[in-house]
Every structure is written in C-alpha cells, then in structure tokens.
Amino acid sequence: MNHALLRVLLVEDADDDAQLLLRLLRKEGYVPDYQRVDNRTDLAAALATSHWDLIISDYAMPGFTAHDALEIYKQAALDIPFIIVSGHIDDVSAVAAMRAGAHDYLLKDNLARLAPVIARELDEVRVRIAKRRAEQELRFHAYHDPLTGLLNRREFERVLEMAVCAAQRDCSQHVLCYLDLDQFKLVNDTCGHVAGDELLRQLGANLSHHIRASDTLARLGGDEFGLLLSNCPLDEGMRIIASLQELIRDFRFPWRESVFQIGCSIGVTVLSAETAAAGEAMSAADVGCYVAKELGRNRCHVYQADDQELAQRRREMQWISRIGAALEANRLALYQQPIYRIGAGAAPVLAGHEILLRMIDEDGTLIPPNVFIPAAERFKLMASVDRWVVRRLFAAIAARQPRCALAGDDLLLFVNISAATVNDAAFFDYVQQQLAEFAIPPHQVCLEITESAAIANLAATTPLFARLRQLGCRFALDDFGSGLSSFGYLRHLPVDFVKIDGGFVRNIACNPIDLAMVEAINKISHVMGLQTIAEFVESEDVMRALQELGVEYAQGFLLGRPQVLVDADDAPPRGA
C-alpha cells in the first residue's frame, strides 16, 4: 500500500465527521495533512494561503452550505477536486452542486466510493496539470528563444511593430538598439559551442535584469540581441545604453582555465512619428551596428542617413562569400543557347552553342548572371568563375552527359571569359591543360570576350588570343558596337567572329538607324575577314533582315532559349 501525503481541506462543521473521513483516508493509505473550516472567511483564507490536493465539503452546515463553499472555491480559480460528502442530499440539490463546480457527491452512510472517487479525481487533475504545462511550454517556445529564454526575433518584431504604430499615432519616441557581440566566434572556437551557449545565456540574463520593466529585450539569433526602450527620448536612451555597455564591459565569463571578457557593438535608431515601418527601423539599427563594428567595435553608433552607403558596401561584400560558397559547393549551373548558321533562302543550321552561367543560391533560387557577375567582377572572383566554367564544361563533354548535345560533334562552344581572365597570366596553361585532360578538340572552343573588356585590356588580350589561336581555339568579340569607337581596334585583335550587340539587332526591322549600324558592322567585319553573329533574334522580321544583310549566324529566342547543359547537381569534376 502506498502512503501518499494528501493535503485535504475539510469544509465540515462536525469534528466527529471530519475524524471519520480522516480515518477512512488513512485506511486507504493516504497520510492526510488537513485543515477543517466551517465558514466563508476561513475557507477563503485557507484557499489563499495553502496548497491543497483535495476539498471534501459537507452539504449543509449552520449558516453555510456547499453552494457557498463552491462560490468561494470558484473565485479562487484553483484546480482542486471538490467532493461533497453529505448526511442527506436529494438528487436535485446534488445535480445543482455538480453544475456549480463540484466534481462528485457521496452520502456519509455509504462511503465505499470515496477512495475510488478520490483516486479518479487526483488522476484527472494530474492529467489537466500536465496538459496545461505542455500548452504553456508550447506558448513559451512560440515567443521565446530556447537558449536564453528571452523573447525571440518574431515576437520582438511584433512588439516593435506595436511601438512603431504607437509612435505614428501619438508622436511618442522609442529607442531601438541592435546589439552584436564582438569576436564571439573566438569563444566558440577556443572553448566550443557549449561555452558559447553558456555565455549567451549569462549575458542575456544580466542584460534582462538591467533594463526597465517596460523595455523589451530579445535574442534575434546568433550573438545578436534586440532592445526596445519604450517611451524613451534618445538622450535618456543613450544613458541606458551607456550603463549596458558598462555592464558588458564588467561582465566576466569564466570557462575552465580561461576568463573571457566580451565587447559589443550597438546600433541605435529612434522610432518617431516619421518612422514608416518596423522593418525600416530594424534595418537602420542593423546598419548602425555595422557602422559601430566598422569604427572599431565595442561602441555604439546612432544611425545616420548616409550610413546606407556603408551598408551597401557590406551587401556587396556578402557576394564574396556567396559566390565563393557557390563555387565550393558546385552551386553553379551551365546553360546552352543554340547559335544557327543562317543563309538567304535556306533553313537555319545548328552551328554551336553559347555557354551561359547561372548561380543557384543556398535556398535553391536561380540567380541570373547580370546579378552576380558584376559582383564577381568587383571582387576579383571572375578568374576563378571562368576556370570553373571551362573545367565543368569540358568534363561534361568528355563524360558525354545526357544533356550535352555537343559531344563528338563539330559544333562550336562559345565560352565567355572576363577581363580578369585575360589578365590571368596562367590562363593559357590552364586551358591547354584542360583541353588535353578532357581530349576536347581546340577548334571546337571559341572564347568570347566583350568588346569593351578586350579594348580596355588590349595589351593582355592580343598575346593571349594569338597563343590560344595557335592551339586551334577561336575568338569572338561580344556585344560589338556598344563602344562606338572600336572599329579601328578590330584590325589589332586576332578574332574570328564579331557578335553584333543585341541592342541594335533587336530593332532592325523597324529602326533604320539600328539597321544601318548592323549593316556597317557586318560589312566592315567581312572586309576584315571576320564572320558575324547577331544576338537577340526574336522575330521572323529580324531574321529576314539579317539574311538580306548577309549576317552568317543568329542567336535568340526565335531560334532557341537557353537550356540546362550541366546542372548544379551533376557530378562535379575532380581537381582544381
């Protein structure tokens, strides 16, 4: 038999009856810890001051009934089983008492059911408590960061939105801070993530004890915290921030043999009637924090409008890691767009493909080249990107991958190279080695460079083109015509094809100036012994005009859209 402590509140005027109940409880193995009350005041006081597992109440007492007791019990809003044990109670009164909140009723001369009823009610209360706890926990997790117990980013943004609305409505001022710990990575790297977690937990708790009750602190993720100082002008906000900085400066985090001291960069912005949206305020505080880092870390910076310029630089810098990661993880895909030989009165004949590059971001979205290539150029990643394309393409052809229609054919591969690659002294050797490794016939490869990049790097372009042409590779000048001064340069560049800028081609059927430009480029190219390719051929009218002019090749949506050639998940080639 179990001996379970049972804290029981007896609402009973007769001590004899109370003792009888207690004896019964003991017989059933309970160890009752009890109090007897017989009036409203004592009952209310007992409920308010002690914790009870069970209430057993008589039905009718002098000047006091179970209904009165139930009323007080309901006001206390406690989840305690309430059982009526009465000398005589008619069915109507019993049902009324159950409706008023009693869990069961028994007659004093038949208490055989008492033990099972108590066991059942205690069980049910346990189930209700467990359910409530689980619900509370779920609610807590929806709004809180599991590591620190502070609010999470989503809840912080909700509170921030309310503050922005309040500022717009009643011109109140609030201060928003974005806190990012300095060199936090060091703690993780030297002592492991468990130490880093503990530091975040301790610092979060310290900060939360230090702010006003009306303020909101949240962990936004990683080592970043958000703080909203409600109804607070900037000067008062700066005083609070200064005291938080002091607290962080004084904070010591001991871990095994080491003691860490941590710095924090803080971006600050004011929410006022002019604040348009919570997202805008959040981004201003984030930019402020970035500037604080740039200025040397461990400081606070109030966001200024011209900080955006710095932030733009940061966004650009992020491309370095995005492109680097994409190269590393082979998250680049090759597409091919057909180029046809066109002749007056004859059906176009497939002559080759231009190889186009797409980047796939970490979340699977396709990034077009006009978005990431300018960034790759700015951050000197294009030479690596070009090498990646060459190797990936050659490997795909050598492996005769199913989508690769080029293998074994005499079709040309037009591969774009950048100005950076032209200036890469080792590129010639690289291409030579790749051609040999994958047994690609050099005459199938036509390297394309834009007219402007070729001219801007003339000193490097000419010898590279000459050497690669000796191997058998061919060259095309891309976007020809966009830099109008370039006819003279054609004489100096050892190229085979001129790709006429699509900006002229697109409208030749309706714009006589564009038609004249294309005609001139075509004529001069032919006089120099070069063949011409028209880009952006999108309609039959344009195609007819090109055939009449005697342009040799055409490329554009009319003839074929870019198709996947090598997907990001195709097996990558081994090696550099």
Ligand SMILES: Nc1nc2c(ncn2[C@@H]2O[C@H](COP(=O)(O)OP(=O)(O)OP(=O)(O)O)[C@@H](O)[C@H]2O)c(=O)[nH]1
């Ligand atoms: N321990 C722990 N580390 C985390 C958690 N979330 C993110 N981190 C790490 O926190 C670091 C945050 O990166 P950054 O803010 O860029 O690094 P930092 O060293 O603080 O550098 P600065 O902010 O430039 O001073 C990264 O190393 C993450 O891996 C976490 O929940 N626990």
